[in-house]
Amino acid sequence: MYQRLTYCAAFILCAAFILCAALQAANAESHVNSLNDIFEEAVSEESVPGVSVAVGENGHVRWAKGYGFADLEAKVPMTRRTKLRIASISKVITTAALMRLKEQGALELDEYVGPLVEAWPDSHADISFRQITNHTSGIRYYSSEEEMLLNVEYSSTAEALDIFKNDDLLFYPGTDFGYSTYAWTLLAAAMESASGSEFKTLVQEEVFVPLKLKNSTFDENSPIIPHRQRAYSYWGGTLINSPEVNSSYKYAGGGMLSTPSDLVKFALSHLDERYLSAESISEIFSPGTLASGDELSYGMGWIVDSSALGELYDPVEDADVIRILQEHPNMKIISGEAVGANSILMLCPDHARSVSAIKNADSDRAVDLVELSLRTLDLFHNEHAQF
Numbered sequence: 001m002y003q004r005l006t007y008c009a010a011f012i013l014c015a016a017f018i019l020c021a022a023l024q025a026a027n028a029e030s031h032v033n034s035l036n037d038i039f040e041e042a043v044s045e046e047s048v049p050g051v052s053v054a055v056g057e058n059g060h061v062r063w064a065k066g067y068g069f070a071d072l073e074a075k076v077p078m079t080r081r082t083k084l085r086i087a088s089i090s091k092v093i094t095t096a097a098l099m100r101l102k103e104q105g106a107l108e109l110d111e112y113v114g115p116l117v118e119a120w121p122d123s124h125a126d127i128s129f130r131q132i133t134n135h136t137s138g139i140r141y142y143s144s145e146e147e148m149l150l151n152v153e154y155s156s157t158a159e160a161l162d163i164f165k166n167d168d169l170l171f172y173p174g175t176d177f178g179y180s181t182y183a184w185t186l187l188a189a190a191m192e193s194a195s196g197s198e199f200k201t202l203v204q205e206e207v208f209v210p211l212k213l214k215n216s217t218f219d220e221n222s223p224i225i226p227h228r229q230r231a232y233s234y235w236g237g238t239l240i241n242s243p244e245v246n247s248s249y250k251y252a253g254g255g256m257l258s259t260p261s262d263l264v265k266f267a268l269s270h271l272d273e274r275y276l277s278a279e280s281i282s283e284i285f286s287p288g289t290l291a292s293g294d295e296l297s298y299g300m301g302w303i304v305d306s307s308a309l310g311e312l313y314d315p316v317e318d319a320d321v322i323r324i325l326q327e328h329p330n331m332k333i334i335s336g337e338a339v340g341a342n343s344i345l346m347l348c349p350d351h352a353r354s355v356s357a358i359k360n361a362d363s364d365r366a367v368d369l370v371e372l373s374l375r376t377l378d379l380f381h382n383e384h385a386q387f
Helices: 002-043 087-103 128-132 157-163 182-195 199-208 260-271 280-285 318-325 369-385
Strands: 050-057 060-071 232-235 238-241 256-258 332-338 340-350 351-360
Touching: 002 050, 002 060, 050 260, 050 369, 060 260, 087 128, 087 182, 087 199, 087 232, 087 256, 087 260, 087 280, 087 332, 087 340, 128 182, 157 182, 182 199, 232 318, 256 260, 260 280, 260 351, 318 369, 332 369, 340 369, 351 369
Parallel strands: none
Antiparallel strands: 050 060, 050 351, 232 238, 332 340, 340 351
């Protein structure tokens, strides 16, 4: 009798497990169908040629898909393998390489970069590695559209400093916030000096290889790069082929190519102390502080206070966006826009989940990647919450 009851209990447990798994599978399929709907709607806009998106969970890519076209003229579909311009997301990849050097004893975050870079003028006030990463260096941003459309091949990081090195700082380092991509070129030059390696080699060895980011590289103009996107711009109400630009002056701050799948793997590595130490991760995600004591929404490259993002949305019209942000208060975010691309990467440490989305067009305002990524995160979060 006891044995029959044991078998019966085991059967019930097994059946319950199978039913639960079936319900989870059905729920997951429903979510994917919902995602297909919202991303298909996104690429139906005339200003959006294509979008690629991925979701990562617990160290692995859970779901990834491309929508629309990577190349409109040749009708090449956007796929999960399409390499896209990730714009300022390059900054957090550079940050990871920087922290690897710190862990190896090659530099200190509060060390001044000037003495490491021969080409940097002595007349400037001292700027630290940390101040560059939290945008308090005082180095300027682009001054004109011509600068943003720069199409000059720089042979070295030091040569690229010529663009801005003789310009006055906007403020004394550490006293104010001023977003700057140029500052990361100075950071790259200092990292080269501290490590003895060329910047692209350094990132390859310290980030791409150890994390197995096989679809991540640099947006160099000359090489043939398989599955590279075509770039588009939505200017004057018309989608056009983007003008040719050259990223050799900004590899560290905005000149890399990747896929959303690689980016979510990269983001999730910040929850695994096998890649970066707990101390390094804490440094990266700690808000920067001004000399006045005021805290910033930025840590090292990342936006670490997502409530600042919520301030950009209307409490009534965008209530769902604000709700999702409030339900994930520890979210870390980095976004970017470059000629021919718009990108977003989100990391939710509380649920070990990451979302990334990239479109191969700039200046489009019809499709908000932040909103789409938050809705994607919400669907996967709710899938787990129901079981």
